[in-house]
Amino acid sequence: MDSKTAKHSYTEMNELVLPNDTNTFGNLMGGKLLYWMDICSAMAAQKHCNNVVVTASVDNVSFKRPVKLGDVVTITAQVTRAFNSSLEVRMEVFAQNLPKGTREKSNEAYYTFVALDENGKPKAVPMLVPETENEKNLYTSALQRRELRLILSGKLKPQNAEVLQELIKLFQEQE
Numbered sequence: 001m002d003s004k005t006a007k008h009s010y011t012e013m014n015e016l017v018l019p020n021d022t023n024t025f026g027n028l029m030g031g032k033l034l035y036w037m038d039i040c041s042a043m044a045a046q047k048h049c050n051n052v053v054v055t056a057s058v059d060n061v062s063f064k065r066p067v068k069l070g071d072v073v074t075i076t077a078q079v080t081r082a083f084n085s086s087l088e089v090r091m092e093v094f095a096q097n098l099p100k101g102t103r104e105k106s107n108e109a110y111y112t113f114v115a116l117d118e119n120g121k122p123k124a125v126p127m128l129v130p131e132t133e134n135e136k137n138l139y140t141s142a143l144q145r146r147e148l149r150l151i152l153s154g155k156l157k158p159q160n161a162e163v164l165q166e167l168i169k170l171f172q173e174q175e
């Protein structure tokens, strides 16, 4: 199976925030943003593996500042690392006020997808080869995030989280 670079999965999506997308304060509803993020990151994951994928998990998403009615939401997504059948996608979200010409980062998040075969069973995905310094950092740290989310979902016992155990040991040695 051919390996892929992060560039290969790069996806950008734009949405205009309309009245039906907002709460009574005129701010974009968090759930609507999570929905757009799910679509954008799923497209990035599918570009990487040329296969259908399902969302396996959504990491903690904090909404740092409100996105207002009339803003343009831009979501960028890119695969950071592929494992066996799963892959991690990192997203950045920006809110643009076109009349004012402003663009502010709203939040960032990691979603995990699993490629499925025609019987709905997890299927192997191509490896990701990081190229830039930033991609290499994200690739390395993806192991820690994977262990953390598998612990939180009850799929991994904390004592079996090798990468996190190593990190804890390192911190303890520095104290």
Ligand SMILES: CC(C)(COP(=O)(O)OP(=O)(O)OC[C@H]1O[C@@H](n2cnc3c(N)ncnc32)[C@H](O)[C@@H]1OP(=O)(O)O)[C@@H](O)C(=O)NCCC(=O)NCCS
Pocket (backbone or CB within 6 Å): 054, 055, 056, 057, 083, 084, 085, 086, 087, 112, 114, 122, 149, 150, 153, 155
């Ligand atoms: C995601 C799903 C395919 C995993 O199936 P499973 O039987 O638990 O499969 P496995 O335990 O063999 O794990 C398969 C992969 O999923 C990953 N995975 C499973 N649960 C995960 C979780 N909560 N977070 C991150 N990755 C997860 C595993 O780490 C494994 O990755 P790897 O192959 O790269 O090592 C299955 O739980 C599913 O179909 N969930 C519903 C998906 C869906 O409908 N999403 C839309 C939300 S409504």
